[in-house]
Amino acid sequence: MYTADYHMHTNASSDSDASAESMIERAIELGLDEIALTDHVDFDDRYTYPDYNEYIPKFLSLREKYEKYIYIVLGVEIGLDNRIKDKVNDFAKSFPFDFIIGSSHSVMLYDLYFDRKKYFSLFRTKKEAYSCYFEELIKNIETCRTFNVYGHIDFVNRYGVYDDNSLSYSDYTDYVDTALRLLIEKGKGIEINTSGFRYGLGQPHPSADFVRRYRELGGEIITVGSDAHRPEDIAKNFSAAYSILKEAGFVYAASFRKQKPVFRKL
Numbered sequence: 700m701y702t703a704d705y706h707m708h709t710n711a712s713s714d715s716d717a718s719a720e721s722m723i724e725r726a727i728e729l730g731l732d733e734i735a736l737t738d739h740v741d742f743d744d745r746y747t748y749p750d751y752n753e754y755i756p757k758f759l760s761l762r763e764k765y766e767k768y769i770y771i772v773l774g775v776e777i778g779l780d781n782r783i784k785d786k787v788n789d790f791a792k793s794f795p796f797d798f799i800i801g802s803s804h805s806v807m808l809y810d811l812y813f814d815r816k817k818y819f820s821l822f823r824t825k826k827e828a829y830s831c832y833f834e835e836l837i838k839n840i841e842t843c844r845t846f847n848v849y850g851h852i853d854f855v856n857r858y859g860v861y862d863d864n865s866l867s868y869s870d871y872t873d874y875v876d877t878a879l880r881l882l883i884e885k886g887k888g889i890e891i892n893t894s895g896f897r898y899g900l901g902q903p904h905p906s907a908d909f910v911r912r913y914r915e916l917g918g919e920i921i922t923v924g925s926d927a928h929r930p931e932d933i934a935k936n937f938s939a940a941y942s943i944l945k946e947a948g949f950v951y952a953a954s955f956r957k958q959k960p961v962f963r964k965l
């Protein structure tokens with residue numbers, strides 16, 4: 700089976716200390732066929748992101764150095780927020796990325812990590828806070844056109860401030876269906892991101908019910924990523940992710956070349 704980890708960070712991301720070489724060498728050691736380096740680009744002054752005029756030549760030399768052993772994709776994970784859609788779209792078009800993950804790291808410009816308390820204090824209930832997350836996510840899909848898969852689409856459940864932060868498809872069917880239908884209509888995919896296991900959620904982002912629904916609605920493009928920020932997390936919990944995909948009826952997972960999906964049999 701073809702194995703590709705389509706979401707990982709290196710020390711070019713402000714929240715990782717791992718060299719690109721250490722990530723690539725671990726992926727080779729695990730026998731992976733392909734990886735995407737997807738360092739963060741968030742347009743929030745509290746984060747830094749690489750200068751891609753320097754990053755890309757370095758990336759290309761690494762790709763060449765390791766090409767006998769593994770294929771490496773030039774990816775990026777861009778923080779989407781419809782309030783800064785022009786920045787997002789202009790940035791994405793400026794560099795020859797093979798693969799772009801668009802993620803909701805902030806909602807209405809409230810960063811879910813730094814501003815968690817402020818964001819959730821805007822709402823009386825979890826239902827309202829999570830609904831707003833999805834309303835904004837739908838606007839992001841409509842306005843930030845330049846991404847290939849939506850990252851960790853149920854991510855708000857990692858940052859909730861409630862005794863029970865769980866989020867299930869059945870509580871947000873209208874929002875989730877609207878989001879998934881829009882993605883499908885626009886030829887975009889989702890990812891199954893196994894970091895949820897590392898964060899103790901006992902499930903990936905998104906959970907199996909979202910993956911099943913995406914398939915039922917006709918979704919075909921799905922990547923599998925660990926969101927590793929250090930070598931030891933690469934491809935972790937992939938067997939659980941593959942089982943969820945197969946149970947949902949997926950026969951293929953996606954890789955990308957020049958932002959076009961290539962389907963690999965599961």
Ligand SMILES: [Zn+2]
Pocket residue numbers: 776802804850851
């Ligand atoms: Zn992310």
Ligand SMILES: [Zn+2]
Pocket residue numbers: 706707708776926
């Ligand atoms: Zn990430």
